[in-house]
Amino acid sequence: MNKRLIALLSILSLFLTLPTFPVNAAAKAGAKCTKVGVKSVVNDKSYICTKSGKKLTWLESKNKQSAPGLPGGFETNTTYSTDIGYEHQFDRPNAIDPGTPTEWKAMESQSSVQKLGFRIKKYQLGQQRPKSLVTSKSDLLSADACKMPDRSGDYFLRAFPSSGNEQFVVGRGAYPKPKVTIQVVPIFAEDTAKPTRTPEEEYGKYFNFIKNWIEYSSDVPSEVLIRYPDKYLSFSKKIKPYEISHKLERPHPTFANDLLAEVDSQINFSGAQMVVVVVPGGTPLDVIQQGPLGDFITQEGTIGAGSSVYPDTYANPLRLQYAGLAHPYWWIHEFFHLGIPLDDHYGDQRFDVNSEYGMGWWTLMTPGGGDLSIWEKWILGYIADSQVRCADKSNTSLHWLAPSSVKTTEDKALIIPLSQTKVIVIESIRAAGMYYKWPKNTWGALTYVVDVTKEIHGYGMTLILPQNRSAGTLPYKLAEAPLRIGESVTYEGVKISIVESGNFGDVIKVEKVA
Incomplete structure (x- = not known):
């Protein structure tokens, strides 16, 4: 055997005896990998x-x-x-x-x-985490200490339902919740368009949007059931004379009863918490608008959250002031006004920082297009008590909050009780969920006060604006309200500072000041 062949065999033997090392297999969704972030x-x-x-x-x-x-x-x-x-x-x-x-x-x-x-x-939520050492929950107040009770005499739901709220006791509650069954009631009449498709074919995109939002926004188990009859049901009366309008301040007094007299025997309402009345697409907006319809007293029981909606593929959209409520975002917004309703958060609608500016255009219950506030998510059961950090205003503490519109079971809400009727709420805002269009200059820790004694429509939730810069009005009202890293606000002797920020959310310091 010549020397060159011996050398070649020696090298081959060396390679065959070398240990092997694990490497990432070809990437595909769900396959194993070896290092986070690669x-x-x-x-x-x-x-x-x-x-x-x-x-x-x-x-x-x-x-x-x-x-x-x-x-x-x-x-x-x-x-x-x-x-x-x-x-x-x-x-x-x-x-x-x-x-x-x-x-x-x-x-x-x-x-x-x-x-x-x-x-x-x-x-x-990914694997990135803050470097700050946050205060242990064992050193904080229990979540129950932050469950401010609602005032039972108030028309709107602003805090946790009290035992004296009889409407909640009988199960009317605010909907939609993470677990909800919505019964669609599709009808046509002499003054509507004629049906050409099934109700699900026309309105499935709306209800899929709602279902998608609820199930994504719920960090607790959720189940959204949408039930449709397979066809539109005939209603013998004209609908326009009922004057069902978005301007109705209280549910329509007779429409639900008149409707049930004709369709109740054709629909099984068992288990439903909401009723949504739809008409064929193409019906003019002035025939039926979005409006509250009140209780549906069906053969299977009473359903306390009933609503009409604007027709899909509507005709003459510019004829009415509230035509824009055909947007699926506004469907969700208006649904939260049903039953025991959530209030709007417009304040006095002047958006003057020296007056009652409310939440500006922040959160779902304003015109801004954002997500439901983390406070309202908590009182409605979209997040668990385990995701709430309840801080004593007299003690210094450090808190990490994951973004409120990102799916996770990590902490999302920081609550600081000031009294039995007032709390400070802080949540982290990033461009996710229904906030996905929010520009980067609006990201940060949204800080606001919930005061259940302010029972005027549009009042009760108010932004705490940054001290060291203008809150801004572009691209929407009070857009730059969230605190950014290095910034702070002081409210009723409580100083709130942002000490760390990232894709993971924000780290907030709470301390008492003189």
Whole structure:
């Protein structure tokens, strides 16, 4: 055997005896990976290694799935990780969204409809965490200490229902909640359009949007059931003379009873908590608008949250002042006015920082297009007590809050009780969920006061504005209200400061000052 052959065999033997080392297998969604945060691109698809429980798996981020010249990808069912950051940057919540699903494009183009989000941008909390050592919950007040009771005589729900609120005792409550059954009642009459499709074919996109939002926004188990008859049911009376209008301050006195007299025998209302009346698409808006319909006293029992809605693919959209309420965002907003209602948070609507400016255009219960406030999510059961940090105003403490519109079981709400009728609430805002259009200069710790003694319509929740800069009015009212890193506010002897921020949310310091 010559020397060259011997050398070759020696090298081959060496390679065969070398130990092997684990490497990431070709990335695909759900497959195992070895290091959190590692990214991989396979066949133009982007993946990131994330940890779920004790397992490391690839999560498809869809970062590379973009249309030419457009940011990111637009898959409506994708769940993103906060570790990759918040994408789809917009300059205002009312900006046109290139990723609007096809079924909403026509509505988005209507000049009378706000260009609020027509989808839910889903994020799950990744593995990034703050460096700050936060105060242990064992050193804080219990969540129960922050459960400020509502005033039973108030028409609106502003805090936790008290035992004296008889309407809650009999189960009317505020809906929709994480577990809810919605009964659709589709009707046609002499003055509506004639049915050409099934109710689900026409209104499924609305109810799917609502279901999608509820199930994503609920950090607790959720179940949303939407029930449709398979056809529109005939109603013998004209609908327009009932004058069902968004301007109704109280439920219509007779419409629900007249309607049930004709359709109750054709629908099983068992188990429903909400009733939504729809008419065929193309019906003129002045025939039936969005309006409260009150109790539906059915053969199967009483349902305390009934509503009409604007027709889909409506005719003459500019004829009425409130035509924009055909947007699915406004469906959710108006649904929360049913039953035991949530209030609007407009304040006096002057948006003057020297008056009662309320929440500006922040949160779902204003025109701004945002998500439900974390306080309201708590009182309605969208987050658990275990996600609430209740801080004593007299003690110094440090708190990490995950973004309130990101899916997680981590802490989301910081509550500081000031009295039995007033609390400070803090939540972290990032561009996720229904906040996905919010520009970066609006991210931070949204800080506000809930005062149940303020029972005037539009009052009761008020932003605590930053001290060291203007709160701003663009791109919407009081847009720059959230605190950013290094900033602070002081309210009734409590100083609130932001000491760390990131994709994970915000770290907040609470301390007593003279």
